Amino acid sequence: MSLLYNIGIHLTHFGLECVSPFNSKIRKGNIGRSNTFDILKNKLTKNDKTLWFHCASLGEYEQGLPVFKALRQHYANHKIVLSFFSPSGYEIRKHTPIADVVVYLPLDTKKNAKLFLDIVNPELTVFVKYDIWPNFLKQLKERKLRAILISAAFRKNQSFFKFYGKQLREALFAFEHIFTQNESSKQLLESINYKNVTVSGDTRFDRVYSQLEQDNTLNFISEFKQDKLCVVAGSTWPEGEDLFINYINSNSLNDVKFIIAPHNIKSAQITNLKNKLNVKTVLFSEKESVNITDAKVFIIDTIGILTKIYNYADIAYVGGALGNSGLHNTLEPAVFGVPIIIGNNHSKFPEAQALIDNHGMFSISNQKEFDEILIELIKNQSKRLETGKNNSVYIEKNKGAVIQILNYLRI
Numbered sequence: 341m342s343l344l345y346n347i348g349i350h351l352t353h354f355g356l357e358c359v360s361p362f363n364s365k366i367r368k369g370n371i372g373r374s375n376t377f378d379i380l381k382n383k384l385t386k387n388d389k390t391l392w393f394h395c396a397s398l399g400e401y402e403q404g405l406p407v408f409k410a411l412r413q414h415y416a417n418h419k420i421v422l423s424f425f426s427p428s429g430y431e432i433r434k435h436t437p438i439a440d441v442v443v444y445l446p447l448d449t450k451k452n453a454k455l456f457l458d459i460v461n462p463e464l465t466v467f468v469k470y471d472i473w474p475n476f477l478k479q480l481k482e483r484k485l486r487a488i489l490i491s492a493a494f495r496k497n498q499s500f501f502k503f504y505g506k507q508l509r510e511a512l513f514a515f516e517h518i519f520t521q522n523e524s525s526k527q528l529l530e531s532i533n534y535k536n537v538t539v540s541g542d543t544r545f546d547r548v549y550s551q552l553e554q555d556n557t558l559n560f561i562s563e564f565k566q567d568k569l570c571v572v573a574g575s576t577w578p579e580g581e582d583l584f585i586n587y588i589n590s591n592s593l594n595d596v597k598f599i600i601a602p603h604n605i606k607s608a609q610i611t612n613l614k615n616k617l618n619v620k621t622v623l624f625s626e627k628e629s630v631n632i633t634d635a636k637v638f639i640i641d642t643i644g645i646l647t648k649i650y651n652y653a654d655i656a657y658v659g660g661a662l663g664n665s666g667l668h669n670t671l672e673p674a675v676f677g678v679p680i681i682i683g684n685n686h687s688k689f690p691e692a693q694a695l696i697d698n699h700g701m702f703s704i705s706n707q708k709e710f711d712e713i714l715i716e717l718i719k720n721q722s723k724r725l726e727t728g729k730n731n732s733v734y735i736e737k738n739k740g741a742v743i744q745i746l747n748y749l750r751i
Contacts (some may be wrong), residue, residue: 342507349447349448365428372443374445375443376456379590388418388464390418390421392422393423394430395424395468396424396426399429401436401468402547403491403542404543409438411751423443424444425445430444432644461483467488467515472489474507474508477511481514487516488515489512500532501532519538519744521541522541523546538744540745546739546740547671551675557648561652570599570655571596571718572678573599574673577602577604580660580662585613587711588637598637601639605640610641617636617637620634621638621639622637623639655680657681660683667685670689672736672737674731675732679701679724680731681702682702683704684705689706695730
């Protein structure tokens, strides 16, 4: 592996250590990675047969979950190791029943890669989407251990496809097969002479479609919504919340209710959001002690229930694309057949453009555009129902990636 890459990894480690006293998220990651090998040694023996699933963060975990569930069922006698790089994935899913052992992935040094695989020695490794770690992958290849990459999405400006990306390109060849989300990713892989590739689509479609088979009832949301039209704003950031604050404070439609589920649920931000609203607003954390039926706005200051809340939406807004944080999951509300509003910074999310082209999603860049489309969707029931239906049909047509992956694995 490239000397510069390895030097860079060690410099990254040094930088993370320096920053960790001032950043709680980085500090959690550093502490978690320092405990990884002890956890693995305590929970695995040399006689255990294992599988290894790796995800960058929570989004990739949800993306891979349909495949993980199928492999968990098929390999019932294996121990499954699930690794995350980001605390946002590890902290939320560290007790998932999908895995026997959940750990932070150590930094991608040669030493860490060798020690990790000495302990885990997986019969099959599954990476999700884009988290490519060259030293770990090189070790998998040298040990002739099976590895696949699922729901991969590549762009031509990535290092793999540049003249200086030779060493990183080689890491991709550790995968015996790569399942891509789209044809353009397949073509990019073929341009570097990687041939074992299948366009299977995105496993997220299977993941969100399975939500329809679950019980999505939340009695307190039913109590809040009653028979009113409901707008759900999911995974919001301040720039998106400002749009809602201005709209709600300027409009007095009594037959519309709003649910806002911020991405950041720190108490200071939640309090600030609530205080800016000039209508009756209740928090999830106080729902047992107040009357929520006559509230106009319900702020969800907890995590883990947003997907079910989308089931109650007549219109949805998904945050992230007005700023630089990245668009959050638009497929979760789409599966429930509701129209969706997003910001305009969505170029890295092909499913967003597909939903826009399919006339189920609307991209806005300012308050005026937001107000116009929201008012139209509120007042025009036929457009609201038609555009929402376009989204549910789109999800239905694009599921099926999991079947292709399992067929390849002969499961």
